[in-house]
Amino acid sequence: MCVDPKEKIACRAAKEISSGQVINLGIGIPTLIPTFLSSDISVTFHSENGIIGAGGFSRSGEADRNLIDAGGTYISTVPGAAFCDSSLSFALIRGGRLDLSFLGALELSEKGDLANWIIPGKFAPGIGGAMELAQKARRLVITTTHTTSKGAPKILRSCKLPLTAPNCVDLIITELAVIRVSSAGLVLEEIALETDLESVVRLTDAPLSVSDNLSTF
């Protein structure tokens, strides 16, 4: 079903969601997650531009000029949705009412540090909501390709880039692996059918302990 690497990640990420949660989807891979959500799961999607109860993308011709998500894409809302201003929208995040946040990553460390907002001198578009989401979501799941476009590991002993937040990541989902961040370091929980343990270890620049219950996905 999920063959494209990004779709595979999103498909696996959807399984982290339980009914009743309030969830924020970062830009990129996270926006693909709702497609893979089981229809018996009922959650509330939060968009940091002031939408609590975001729905799917609007089809061409149905876009509402007053209704976009934080990435700029035209969306719909679900029954029970509420609009709010930017201060209340982030109050929800920082105040502890956001159950789950999915974000992308440039670098991740074995301690669960996340770097995803700046590459000094190269990429500095600003901070946006990333720091607040990373630091304050009750649970942070990173969805990212396992390596950079040049094949370099993104999961490192320690991040070289300026951090978005230290010690914030709970789970890392890549096209190759599902890795849990524990107080003792990274634990490989699941491995993709398309790869093997040796490849995952080689493409990860931090120690990985293998779960006793290692499974495939």
Add this chain to the structure above:
Amino acid sequence: MCVDPKEKIACRAAKEISSGQVINLGIGIPTLIPTFLSSDISVTFHSENGIIGAGGFSRSGEADRNLIDAGGTYISTVPGAAFCDSSLSFALIRGGRLDLSFLGALELSEKGDLANWIIPGKFAPGIGGAMELAQKARRLVITTTHTTSKGAPKILRSCKLPLTAPNCVDLIITELAVIRVSSAGLVLEEIALETDLESVVRLTDAPLSVSDNLSTF
């Protein structure tokens, strides 16, 4: 027209109001002011419990259980009124959008200090909105009897009671006098028809300079 001392004060205070102003009325004498407002004056009354556009008191049988002013009295609203929460209500005060505030006083000083919230050991009901109103209204007019119920002056060289705010008073209106607070001290601008200069000076425990344009009211 205005014979009762409190009504005389309120009647004179109404003349300080100009059209377009946003105004907060403290409890006591200030609540009498709207009665004396000329019908060609259009202002917005703010009540700190979240009403911008408060109207007159509700008559018996017309009281709305959800609509009181900050003093607890059932009121109405005017067309164009808005309700807001307590944070936005005080944002209006502290943010500089309150043009005029009328408050009562326990003590006043020649520098324009106001004490009206506590008599240590005797009267300490709390702070309420008084400090924010005193400190942040663009113009603060004090409406008060000239002396305490025991006849002691309320206008002093310096306040003995803990201050509500220092250097905040613009104008003092009593049943005997209208006194402007200037950087050089207190200036007697108007004197009541019912009294004389000697009495005002005797009942005021701070130096008063008399305006060149001293008039009566």
Add this chain to the structure above:
Amino acid sequence: MIDKVTTIDNALRGVTDGQVVMVGGFGVPGTPFLLIESLLRLNFVELTLIKNEANEAGLGVSKLIEEGRVKRLITSHLGLNGTVISMMNAEDITVDFFPQGILAEKIRAGGAGLLGIVTDIGIDTILRQGKQIIKLDSGEGIVEPALRADIALVHAARADRAGNLVYEKSARNFNPLMATAADLVVAEAELIVEVGEIPPDQIHTPGAFVDHVIKIEELLPEYGVLQHHVR
């Protein structure tokens, strides 16, 4: 959609003695009398109460205080409640006073996940005593830490089953602030409607902030007009 409408006993199941409780309302409007009655009935003690005022003697939170259930009250003004003032003077209860809008901002800051606010209100008065004072370019300010509670009790005119709330007139006051600032947020509502019936632009408190909604089956007399406040 998770239906947040439940029973009072279920909603208050997690409450324990000694907790910090925020209660909405400014006078009668917006005071959740039904939920306050339930706190009384369930016999919680040693509570810390956060409320704008203490209602009036014999009414609302004053009942909790008069029955000795409240050890500390964080409030703004008790001018209409001589009974609680007497209890404060007799040291039967500890009272912390804040300027009304600063109390609102402290609660709001708690709800917004801030550590605190910096204000110049009271900076030249006795209010600065014992407070952390810092210097900014705009002047000297008092640091006021954010205020959160274990539980917030709020009163809404309308709620939908997703917990979206709408307040009415001056009954809004502290309710939307408190509804963001507690680990457990319980709202009582005069009317409960189906999800989708409240236009999303008209919602005052989004349901994501609310844990439980209680339907007020019948308005207690306390919700009515206090005749002694009719001019």
Add this chain to the structure above:
Amino acid sequence: MIDKVTTIDNALRGVTDGQVVMVGGFGVPGTPFLLIESLLRLNFVELTLIKNEANEAGLGVSKLIEEGRVKRLITSHLGLNGTVISMMNAEDITVDFFPQGILAEKIRAGGAGLLGIVTDIGIDTILRQGKQIIKLDSGEGIVEPALRADIALVHAARADRAGNLVYEKSARNFNPLMATAADLVVAEAELIVEVGEIPPDQIHTPGAFVDHVIKIEELLPEYGVLQHHVR
């Protein structure tokens, strides 16, 4: 009642070069394109601009920036505007970045007459550099001073003649915050109704915060759907 509906030129009469201007909007929704066009037309320069983002190249505030009218931009994210990022990298404009919700809180604090807020967002990152750090019982926090402007330009779906504003859907965003945080607040509105037509419980920005209201006679194409953002 003072009728706050006026002409653009009258509303912007007090604006001068070098002022600090807040502009509402998050992407297209809520961006006051008509008022921005007016700033362009009136040739103001050396402006400091406060906006969530810089719109996209060739659109909205990006036009002001591209024409060299803005010396400093206080913002959160420029991801959709490579042109302004290039200008920033070429040091043609100074850009100050803040976490989005902290930018919102700084503006809100300005509107609420606070000196600042204290936050732990970014406390363990490079964001702490050069900031005032204080200790509270709840931990170490960054002091973020309040942000105010000389003028705020906001976009509303509806306004009444008293200046009461209602925003629509995701066009609300920073508008209600900025509408409290400037010495001169100018709102453009798609629809202007008579006083009393907006239910008082549904008003997002009370008219007391608003100085002038401008009627948008005809929506410019900029207000429409950006087809490249339709999936």
